[in-house]
Amino acid sequence: MDQANVKVEYTIPTKRQANGNNKKVINNQKNSSGNTRINDGTGSVPEFIQKLFRMLENKAFKHTFCWGPDGTTFVVKDTNEFAKTILPKHFKHCNFASFVRQLNKYDFHKVRNAEDGQKPYGDQAWEFVHPKFRRDRKDLLEQIRRKTPGKHKKEEAAAAAAAAAAAAASSSSSTIGKDNNNLRSDGIKASQEDELNAESLNEIRQLTEKLQTQITQLELSQSNMETTVQRLSNNDHLILNEFMNLSKNMAAKDDLIRQFLQIAVNRDKETHAQSPSSSLHNNAESSTTSAETQKLLDSYSKVSSANAVQLDNITKQLQQVSPNTPWPQQQQQQQMQQDPTVPSQPSDQHPFNNIPNQSNHPAVVAAAHMNAGSIIGSPLKTGEGLAFVRLGRLSPHMSVKDNKPSLEIRVTPEQAAAANHQQQHQHQQQHHSQQQQQPMTTPVPSSSSLQEPLASTLGMKRKLGGNGWTVPPRVLLVDDDSVYRDLSGKLLQVIGCTIDLAKDGMEAIRMMGAEKYDLILMDIVMPNLDGISATRNIRQYDMLTPIISMTSNFTDNDIVQYVGSGMNDILPKPFSKRTLYGILEKYCAHLKVMQRFQDPTSIPRGLGLLPPATSTDTSSTSGNSSSSRSSAVSSVTPASGNLNENSTGSFIEEIPAVSVSTVTATSAPQPQPIPQVPTHPIPSSHPVVNTPMSTASMAYPVTMNPSMGIQHNNMNSQAYHQQQHSSTMGTATIATQPPPMVHNNNVPMNPVSTPVWSQPPPSTTTPTTTQQPPISMQQQTMMPSGDAKLVWTPNSSSETQAPQGGEFTIASNGIKRRRVNEAQ
Amino acid sequence: MSTNQVAPEFIKTDLKEKLEMPSDITDQIDKNDKDKVSVNIEELIDTNTFDQLLDMDDDEDHEFSYSLVVNYFDQAEETFKDMDAALDKKDLPELSRLGHFLKGSSAAIGLKKVKETCEKIQNIGNCQDEIGLKGLDETEAIKKITQILPLVKAEYSEAEEYLKSFYEQETR
Numbered sequence: 001m002d003q004a005n006v007k008v009e010y011t012i013p014t015k016r017q018a019n020g021n022n023k024k025v026i027n028n029q030k031n032s033s034g035n036t037r038i039n040d041g042t043g044s045v046p047e048f049i050q051k052l053f054r055m056l057e058n059k060a061f062k063h064t065f066c067w068g069p070d071g072t073t074f075v076v077k078d079t080n081e082f083a084k085t086i087l088p089k090h091f092k093h094c095n096f097a098s099f100v101r102q103l104n105k106y107d108f109h110k111v112r113n114a115e116d117g118q119k120p121y122g123d124q125a126w127e128f129v130h131p132k133f134r135r136d137r138k139d140l141l142e143q144i145r146r147k148t149p150g151k152h153k154k155e156e157a158a159a160a161a162a163a164a165a166a167a168a169a170s171s172s173s174s175t176i177g178k179d180n181n182n183l184r185s186d187g188i189k190a191s192q193e194d195e196l197n198a199e200s201l202n203e204i205r206q207l208t209e210k211l212q213t214q215i216t217q218l219e220l221s222q223s224n225m226e227t228t229v230q231r232l233s234n235n236d237h238l239i240l241n242e243f244m245n246l247s248k249n250m251a252a253k254d255d256l257i258r259q260f261l262q263i264a265v266n267r268d269k270e271t272h273a274q275s276p277s278s279s280l281h282n283n284a285e286s287s288t289t290s291a292e293t294q295k296l297l298d299s300y301s302k303v304s305s306a307n308a309v310q311l312d313n314i315t316k317q318l319q320q321v322s323p324n325t326p327w328p329q330q331q332q333q334q335q336m337q338q339d340p341t342v343p344s345q346p347s348d349q350h351p352f353n354n355i356p357n358q359s360n361h362p363a364v365v366a367a368a369h370m371n372a373g374s375i376i377g378s379p380l381k382t383g384e385g386l387a388f389v390r391l392g393r394l395s396p397h398m399s400v401k402d403n404k405p406s407l408e409i410r411v412t413p414e415q416a417a418a419a420n421h422q423q424q425h426q427h428q429q430q431h432h433s434q435q436q437q438q439p440m441t442t443p444v445p446s447s448s449s450l451q452e453p454l455a456s457t458l459g460m461k462r463k464l465g466g467n468g469w470t471v472p473p474r475v476l477l478v479d480d481d482s483v484y485r486d487l488s489g490k491l492l493q494v495i496g497c498t499i500d501l502a503k504d505g506m507e508a509i510r511m512m513g514a515e516k517y518d519l520i521l522m523d524i525v526m527p528n529l530d531g532i533s534a535t536r537n538i539r540q541y542d543m544l545t546p547i548i549s550m551t552s553n554f555t556d557n558d559i560v561q562y563v564g565s566g567m568n569d570i571l572p573k574p575f576s577k578r579t580l581y582g583i584l585e586k587y588c589a590h591l592k593v594m595q596r597f598q599d600p601t602s603i604p605r606g607l608g609l610l611p612p613a614t615s616t617d618t619s620s621t622s623g624n625s626s627s628s629r630s631s632a633v634s635s636v637t638p639a640s641g642n643l644n645e646n647s648t649g650s651f652i653e654e655i656p657a658v659s660v661s662t663v664t665a666t667s668a669p670q671p672q673p674i675p676q677v678p679t680h681p682i683p684s685s686h687p688v689v690n691t692p693m694s695t696a697s698m699a700y701p702v703t704m705n706p707s708m709g710i711q712h713n714n715m716n717s718q719a720y721h722q723q724q725h726s727s728t729m730g731t732a733t734i735a736t737q738p739p740p741m742v743h744n745n746n747v748p749m750n751p752v753s754t755p756v757w758s759q760p761p762p763s764t765t766t767p768t769t770t771q772q773p774p775i776s777m778q779q780q781t782m783m784p785s786g787d788a789k790l791v792w793t794p795n796s797s798s799e800t801q802a803p804q805g806g807e808f809t810i811a812s813n814g815i816k817r818r819r820v821n822e823a824q
Numbered sequence: 825m826s827t828n829q830v831a832p833e834f835i836k837t838d839l840k841e842k843l844e845m846p847s848d849i850t851d852q853i854d855k856n857d858k859d860k861v862s863v864n865i866e867e868l869i870d871t872n873t874f875d876q877l878l879d880m881d882d883d884e885d886h887e888f889s890y891s892l893v894v895n896y897f898d899q900a901e902e903t904f905k906d907m908d909a910a911l912d913k914k915d916l917p918e919l920s921r922l923g924h925f926l927k928g929s930s931a932a933i934g935l936k937k938v939k940e941t942c943e944k945i946q947n948i949g950n951c952q953d954e955i956g957l958k959g960l961d962e963t964e965a966i967k968k969i970t971q972i973l974p975l976v977k978a979e980y981s982e983a984e985e986y987l988k989s990f991y992e993q994e995t996r
């Protein structure tokens with residue numbers, strides 16, 4: 001009986017294994033094609049196997065180490081005993097783990113007891129199986145070989161399938177086995193008849209095998225899907241939670257705004273009461289303002305209702321996925337309640353003088369106002385419809401894909417209002433007593449206090465991409481060598497980038513035409529179309545995306561060639577993780593999270609972003625890009641511009657005036673980005689998110705900027721011949737560049753850039769930042785990398801502004817840091 | 825050329841019998857065999873690069889790096905075949921390109937000797953001598969490559985052996 005079973009099992013599997021398994025093994029090997037030494041089937045039995053077999057045959061150890069019930073497996077009943085007594089006798093070590101490892105090397109597999117639930121040998125027992133290791137089949141032993149790593153997985157699969165098939169088929173073949181049994185009196189050698197008899201079974205076995213493998217695969221994919229679904233539902237929960245927070249914050253903001261408005265209204269009443277003489281003056285204005293204020297309030301209510309609607313929509317969508325969102329309705333109700341209260345405020349006293357002037361987008365302004373100046377959460381009625389302006393709170397892709405300024409930060413209306421207050425009183429009522437001004441200052445602190453929590457929440461929520469990217473950089477990797485593609489691809493993934501691969505220049509061009517990338521890593525030597533020609537081609541229609549050449553040829557001559565074709569930098573092969581990361585930091589700095597925002601004492605970003613109404617430098621061609629958004633933004637700007645007489649900066653600067661002391665302190669080390677803001681309308685791709693520093697710096701360099709801007713422009717065009725509109729670059733600073741990058745401005749990349757940098761530091765930083773984002777970013781971040789000489793050569797098509805249109809494609813998919821001040 | 829301690833016979837027989845190497849090279853191999861008994865892994869593989877590669881593995885079984893290495897093996901085998909064909913056709917530019925190509929991926933994994941020899945092939949294919957100066961004529965170049973090609977294959981085999989055994993130890 002026992003014997004019969006044994007024989008049954010070995011008969012069929014033998015065939016299968018001899019025919020099918022071996023073939024599978026050999027055919028599936030692709031890695032050891034050149035090396036037949038390990039896998040040849042001829043030769044004697046490996047020594048380890050011999051020992052093992054002998055050990056098993058030696059019944060002396062039966063209590064610790066013996067064959068399994070059917071002779072197809074062997075069992076170690078007591079691993080400790082085994083390791084102490086048996087192992088040292090036959091092997092040189094007494095380490096059970098080593099023994100197991102060696103078993104694995106020879107393709108033995110542990111039998112898991114859980115399957116059939118039987119533990120005849122106790123919980124400590126280890127049972128091992130090898131298809132060719134059977135008590136009665138010594139002839140198969142010599143076929144046991146060490147497996148090579150590449151094929152072990154396949155063999156495992158094959159073996160697993162084989163084992164499963166064997167198990168499945170064994171029961172059905174018991175009858176046939178008995179027949180074979182009779183023929184096998186000697187029990188070892190396969191006879192011709194056996195083979196014939198087994199032929200038919202063979203096919204059955206194979207079929208069963210296949211089915212078994214399919215089942216396993218299906219199960220695998222099923223579990224994968226389940227995991228994915230689980231993950232997705234977890235994400236949904238997270239998103240919902242975020243939403244809840246969002247709504248709560250909005251409600252809080254609305255509250256604060258209302259309070260503020262109330263205070264302002266009250267103050268106005270006082271003001272009017274105090275100075276009857278000027279009341280006439282005021283009244284005239286207030287009448288006008290009241291109308292406008294009313295408009296404002298109306299738009300606010302519109303906005304908040306739109307807000308509520310949108311919240312509703314989103315919640316509904318989310319609810320479809322996970323039905324546990326009772327709160328959104330509550331939020332909506334709250335908002336609805338809030339709405340009526342707002343219009344009820346006395347509007348005639350509201351000195352929102354200048355803001356309403358922006359008839360373009362009252363909703364925007366109102367929204368901004370109502371949101372306590374934080375862009376976060378203020379829905380803008382842009383041309384594309386309502387969009388939540390969020391700084392990366394939710395999925396980063398939300399902002400990216402829509403090309404909406406997820407980071408667009410408008411001047412906080414609170415501050416704007418406060419500024420207006422101040423302005424108004426300063427300018428219009430200068431003859432008023434100081435008393436009037438003093439009350440004005442009160443709103444400012446309150447608004448600042450408003451922003452503090454917002455700023456901190458902003459900061460906290462910033463990191464969405466991995467490694468501190470706000471949005472994962474999109475990288476196009478072009479290399480004909482698959483090893484490099486895989487290697488670099490993996491490195492980039494680890495950093496947190498999304499990658500597209502291209503095999504040669506043609507493919508690269510095609511992919512560039514289809515998508516925009518933040519960075520291109522281009523190999524030089526490639527079939528079909530080499531890197532240099534591909535770069536030239538790409539540069540014809542895209543000036544912004546940085547193209548980095550990866551190559552092992554970097555003689556001076558080569559470098560000149562590369563830069564001449566339009567490449568921005570060189571990454572010598574073979575590269576290390578560090579150098580690759582360095583390049584990424586340089587060119588995708590604008591996508592990095594700004595840590596600065598976590599400082600609650602700094603002026604909230606919102607302040608910094610309003611462009612100083614000026615746009616005196618209309619040379620900016622930034623027109624096209626920012627479209628509605630920027631126009632919306634810029635619409636705010638002119639208003640502020642009207643306000644300010646003393647500075648070209650926006651009214652935002654008034655606020656800094658209040659707290660500038662604190663801000664400037666912090667901003668001191670950070671020269672650049674901000675200075676730019678006031679002057680030039682920056683092309684949209686400038687990061688909108690301004691560091692608080694920028695705000696501060698706006699205060700002082702504002703006056704400088706116009707001249708600087710122009711000056712810089714000239715210098716820029718001379719020195720850099722860069723592709724972008726050097727003219728426009730004036731202000732658009734990459735506000736969000738982290739401090740270290742800022743400093744790099746002073747260390748330009750190599751000789752070419754030196755002359756430009758020789759300007760005095762404040763201005764130096766200014767012009768730099770005014771560069772078009774890609775270039776400026778590159779410049780700023782162009783830490784002198786030791787490995788490559790960078791020669792900035794002008795791009796022939798440098799002055800064409802059309803493609804860039806201020807739309808710096810380099811960041812187009814990332815968060816478009818657009819300068820609010822790109823008044824276009 | 826130092827040979828792997830584990831498989832000196834294999835390499836030598838392979839080289840001598842299969843590749844019909846010129847006698848001077850075989851003598852060199854024999855000589856080196858006597859000189860160096862143990863494998864000098866540092867010479868064979870640049871551990872910095874290779875470790876960096878291993879670093880990128882998510883877990884202990886080195887799935888990613890191993891697949892990369894396997895990929896490289898395939899690529900190298902292919903390239904060697906192409907090189908043989910190109911050599912038959914006396915196509916120097918092609919040889920140079922192939923040399924450059926394999927050089928890159930060898931360097932990525934950190935196989936120093938293979939990379940250096942590939943660089944030589946690249947240069948010779950460009951009718952430059954081994955250090956990059958111009959001055960070879962075509963027949964000379966062909967001759968040199970004929971000599972070097974078996975060398976690089978041997979170095980590759982050595983590296984391949986080492987890597988395979990490395991992964992065998994690692995993954996089990």
